Amino acid sequence: xxxxxxxxxxxxxxxAAAAVGAALLWPALLRICRLPQTLVSSxxxxxxxxxxxxxxxxxxxxxxxxxxxxxRKDVLVSAVAARDAQRAQTYAAKxxxxxxxxxxxxxxxxxxxxxxxxxxxxxxxxxxxxWSLAALRAGKDVLLEKPAVLNAQEASELVQEAKRTxxxxxxxxxxxxxxxxxxxxxxxxxxxxxxxISPLRFVEVRFSMLDPKAWLRxxxxxxxxxxxxxxxxxxxxVKNFDRWWYCVDMLLWSTDALDARVISATERRxxxxxxxxxxxxxxxVINASMSxxxxxxxxxxxxxxxxxxxxxxxxxxxxxxxxxxxxxxxxRLDWT
Numbered sequence: 584x585x586x587x588x589x590x591x592x593x594x595x596x597x598x599a600a601a602a603v604g605a606a607l608l609w610p611a612l613l614r615i616c617r618l619p620q621t622l623v624s625s626x627x628x629x630x631x632x633x634x635x636x637x638x639x640x641x642x643x644x645x646x647x648x649x650x651x652x653x654x655r656k657d658v659l660v661s662a663v664a665a666r667d668a669q670r671a672q673t674y675a676a677k678x679x680x681x682x683x684x685x686x687x688x689x690x691x692x693x694x695x696x697x698x699x700x701x702x703x704x705x706x707x708x709x710x711x712x713x714w715s716l717a718a719l720r721a722g723k724d725v726l727l728e729k730p731a732v733l734n735a736q737e738a739s740e741l742v743q744e745a746k747r748t749x750x751x752x753x754x755x756x757x758x759x760x761x762x763x764x765x766x767x768x769x770x771x772x773x774x775x776x777x778x779x780i781s782p783l784r785f786v787e788v789r790f791s792m793l794d795p796k797a798w799l800r801x802x803x804x805x806x807x808x809x810x811x812x813x814x815x816x817x818x819x820x821v822k823n824f825d826r827w828w829y830c831v832d833m834l835l836w837s838t839d840a841l842d843a844r845v846i847s848a849t850e851r852r853x854x855x856x857x858x859x860x861x862x863x864x865x866x867x868v869i870n871a872s873m874s875x876x877x878x879x880x881x882x883x884x885x886x887x888x889x890x891x892x893x894x895x896x897x898x899x900x901x902x903x904x905x906x907x908x909x910x911x912x913x914x915r916l917d918w919t
Contacts, residue, residue, distance in 0.1 A: 632659040636699035636723075638690050638714055640665035640674035643728060644705045647755055649678045661698050664689035690714055694721040703755075704728060712737045715752060719744050724751040730828050756832055758907050763914045767904040768837050770918065771890050780892035780900040783863065786838055786871040787890075788830045790908070793883035794822075797853040819852060823875065827855050829908055830873040833888055838863060838871070846870075853878035 635652065637644045640663055652658040660680050665671035668685025675683035684692040693699065694717055701724035704714055712732050718725050725745075731754045732738050745752045758764050771786075773779025797819070835843065840861040848857040854876040861871050876882065886908045891901040905915040 627656060628659045629656050632657050634659050634661040634698055634700045635726075636661060636693045636696060636702045637663040637680075638693065638702055638704045638718075639706045640667075640670050641705045644703060645678065647705065647728070647757070648703045648726075649680075662693050662696055664693040691717070694718055694723060699723060701726060701751075708733055712741060715741055716744050719748045719750045719752070722748070722750065724753075726753050726755055728755050729832070730754075756836070758833075758910055759836060761907075761910040761914075763904060763910045763916055764837075764907055767888060767890075767902055767907075767916060770902050771837055771892075772839075775892065775894040775898055775900055780890060780902055782867060782894070783838065783869050783890055783892045785869060785891045786834060786861070786888075788834045788871075788873045789885050789887050789889075790826055790830050790874070791876040791879050791882045791885040792826070793879060794853070794877040797822075797877040798880055822877065823850075823853065823855055826877070827873075827875050829886075830875055833907060834859075834861075834871055834873055837888055837890070838869075843871075 635648060635658065637648060637660060644663075649660055652660050660678070662682040662684065663671055663675050663678075663680050664684040665674065666685070666687065666689060668689075671683040671685040671689065674680070682696070682698075684690075694702065702718045703726045704711060704718070705728040706714060708730055711727055715725050715727055715731075731752075732741055741752060770779045771783060772781055774781045834840070838861055840863060842862040844860045844862075846858045846860060849855070854874070856874045857872065859871045859873070860868055862868050886906050887903055888907050889901065889903040891899065893899045901919055903917045905917070906913055
């Protein structure tokens with residue numbers, strides 16, 4: 584009881600101090616991240632710049648598209664659309680976007696524009712299929728925020744429509760295009776004799792990022808408010824699966840797996856783990872594991888891809904790519 588009382592007193596103080604520190608340091612961190620970048624005004628864009636329209640005046644759109652386009656001469660954000668007209672207008676003014684559309688027909692109006700070559704869709708996942716199909720049929724290429732769709736049936740429908748229209752649909756997994764991730768995948772495909780680690784024997788993806796609220800709620804002394812318990816639990820599951828997506832995507836993309844079978848999986852309030860079998864070829868099946876945690880105080884940040892291989896002579900080798908999710912901030916590739 585004494586320990587419980589002590590934790591109840593100390594933990595809020597610790598996290599209050601951490602929250603204050605984060606609030607003070609966050610603006611400085613953003614400035615540091617933007618220091619090496621040079622902004623390009625709309626007047627300085629190339630005449631044949633790729634013209635992008637944004638569906639949804641969201642924070643993720645700013646991080647994924649607007650800020651990136653501001654640094655390139657060959658990309659221009661030409662319009663933004665939102666259901667809330669005032670939000671669309673404010674967003675366009677804040678980010679120097681030439682045109683905006685608001686109201687119930689905003690998305691359709693943007694798709695009808697001739698000065699939009701492709702669209703970025705950062706809407707809630709349940710709306711992705713509807714507006715991706717509409718964009719493809721309007722002759723636009725689509726950059727789709729992850730997860731792309733809700734299930735395999737929707738994925739199949741989206742792929743078929745992209746093939747029918749001859750347009751491109753790309754899921755916004757930016758780290759796939761980073762040199763570090765490309766190099767890790769290359770090493771996993773090359774044989775040991777050629778300088779890689781293939782044939783693979785085991786692959787592991789881990790994503791642990793401490794969420795102070797999750798850690799507090801994982802403690803036995805921190806009760807859930809009974810009237811809202813189901814709602815809170817469902818919200819936490821959504822957060823869990825949002826991070827779980829990175830594990831699944833990196834595992835399947837890095838191995839080019841033909842098929843995957845779940846051997847076991849465990850879901851807890853703030854963590855997920857799974858053991859799988861991956862079929863890499865007709866003759867090669869390997870084990871793989873994935874883990875995600877939001878409440879681990881002992882492992883506050885891990886975002887890694889690890890793979891191990893062994894040739895017929897018994898020669899073993901392995902790689903680990905650290906921080907594959909945000910490699911533009913920092914990363915490290917260990918190779919033994």
